[in-house]
Amino acid sequence: MKKHAQALMEMKGRTPIAMLTAYTCPVARAVERASIPVILVGDTVGMVEMGFDSTRDVTIDHMTYHVGAVRRGAPETHIIGDLPYQTDKDPDTALWNARRLIAAGADSVKLEGAKTEVIRHLVDNGIAVVGHTGLTPQTAKSFTKVGRTEQEARQVLEDAIAIQEAGAFMIVLEHIPYDLGATLTDTLRIPTIGIGAGPDCDGQVLVINDALGLGDYWPPFSKQYAHVSRTILQVAEDFAGEVASREFPNNIIAFPGSGKA
Template sequence: MSSTFQLDTSTSRANPTPAPLKRLTIPAIRARKAAGVTAEPIVMLTAYTARQAQLLDAHCDLLLVGDSLGQVIYGLPSSLPVTLDMMIAHGAAVVRGSWHSAVLVDMPFGTYEGSKEQAFASAAQILKETGAAGVKLEGGEAMAETVAFLTRRGIPVMGHVGLTPQAVNVLGGYNARGRSDAEAEKIVTDARALDQAGAFAIVIEGVVEPIAIAATQAVSCPTIGIGASAQCDGQVLVTEDMLGMFERVPRFVRRYEELAETIAGAAQRYAADVRARAFPGDEQTYQPKKG
């Protein structure tokens, strides 16, 4: 059975689902890639709230509660200040708002790098308190032992190589990775190490396309590209980027809507009606009953 509650959009209240619903499972996602081929690419988007999850769920295979919520939701300068409590709160909301997609939660910086045991404690807390299907963590070969440790203990793990935002201070910025031979070799090696450690999928972010293709071909598990290649086994974007919620458009983003303009326009019309005393009207007020 999947989530036990769905959001009633007429009241904004969570109500029990009328019937058991079946989610996509991690083994089903992993099985999309067989003999090195993924016939049906995997669709993943970020989600941070129950309502957002509702709207995205039917169209996605995976919903990622990304630590990008630090910038997108909280206005932080990076994902580094994001806490485990923040990820759990949003993760639980996304699980409640979805029924079809498998939900993954990013492990925030500082909650898994210290030791395998620390990683297990953090990941177990996330799964217990959110109902999510698995976790995602950044890092390649250096995190392979941790990935194996978690996987053997029943925690599905998605890896993340290439441009790893939590390591921005070491990387020196958000530039594309894999331009040098040494860096390109490391990305492919990192992907192989995570695959062999048991990661069910690997995000490849901000990597020059030939290296993203090489890494995809080098591993048996699916790869999820973001700023990588259409030849990856799936794709992910930050939903707010895809919907045009911010002025800045990263090179790897295709905007499918301009919601910022729509929202600003609606707010402008609302403000004008309020100032003109045109809102609320008779339809939005309660009048005395006649007779």
């Protein structure tokens, strides 16, 4: 059963919320089978799947393509679609782009920063919004932890409260000191989902490619549960060797329903 915004909000203080990103249909299918209640189709797709150096290169067309793929793989899971760089630059632009993500299959949208007018406009028009503060990659000049000085920490707290008051139903906290993650989680009514924000958040999110070990860089706060890039290398080498030796296509091995894990 798909959890809508209200049901996710009600998990605060009751059940830790697990969130993973997904960008493709087969990955989304596995994530849904694992009963993860919420999938983020993040603009990290630009970096971890498309080879860009920054999330700023991601467009709304890229996002609708990936939201659609994830929706087809996970029909019963709450999907958050990220609004890419500048697609939320003013309230009307944001509403237009948010509607595109919803039409592609998202249940809610996420945007970076305390853009309170934008958030309020989306919510007033019936769109569920997830906030995002701390490190906000679309505008960050460096990827170091945010909120280490007292002044910076106060700014993150003020921004998070403003995002909540503007109507966001949940908030992602990225790369902040763990005690600040705990303070925010205590202060806010809405669930906090941490990525590098410590163990006291209401939930945790990982970029699935990082969790899978699919890539060549991982942020210090992620955890690799597998090493899929090594598996791909092994498969490619095995296949190349079998073509060279004319072993393939003999002894074909098929895993029935393997696409369904």
